[in-house]
Amino acid sequence: xxxxxxxxxxxxxxxxxxxxxxxxxxxxxxxxxxxxxxxxxxxxxxxxxxxxxxxxxxxxxxxxxxxxxxxxxxxxxxxxxxxxxxxxxxxxxxxxxxxxxxxxxxxxxxxxx
Numbered sequence: 001x002x003x004x005x006x007x008x009x010x011x012x013x014x015x016x017x018x019x020x021x022x023x024x025x026x027x028x029x030x031x032x033x034x035x036x037x038x039x040x041x042x043x044x045x046x047x048x049x050x051x052x053x054x055x056x057x058x059x060x061x062x063x064x065x066x067x068x069x070x071x072x073x074x075x076x077x078x079x080x081x082x083x084x085x086x087x088x089x090x091x092x093x094x095x096x097x098x099x100x101x102x103x104x105x106x107x108x109x110x111x112x113x
Contacts, residue, residue, distance in 0.1 A: 004087035006058075011091055012037070013049045014058060017078050018088070025064070025075040026050075050078060058084030 006014065016032045017024040029050075030041050053059045060081055063074040080088075 004090045006087055006091050007052075009045070009049050010053055010058075011088070013046065014053060014080060014084055014088055017059060017080050017084075022077070022079075024078045029078070053084070054078075056083075056087075057081060058087050 012033060013029065016029050016036075020028055020032055026043065026046060030043060030046050033039060033041050033046075050059065050061070054061060058081060059078050061076050061078050064077050066072045066074045
């Protein structure tokens with residue numbers, strides 16, 4: 001399988017887009033990450049991550065319907081591509097392989113304070 005590179009935050013954003021499916025837009029992605037991971041996310045960091053993912057071809061974006069509550073501006077929705085799914089699969093397989101390679105004793109060690 002082709003090697004894919006996903007940073008930790010990119011992986012989190014891509015997984016969140018998959019979770020939200022058709023409801024994946026900026027604020028919803030931000031709130032979902034913050035809720036699930038108890039981690040603050042700035043809109044700037046999220047936007048940068050979305051741009052990187054789109055540049056890599058892992059997601060695509062499109063405008064939704066215009067709404068009155070957004071002064072007639074449409075929401076920008078994000079959807080995972082087939083390439084994005086492959087990147088997530090590669091990331092998961094890589095992590096599982098690394099976890100399986102850890103000797104059992106390595107995780108049972110107790111460290112002195």
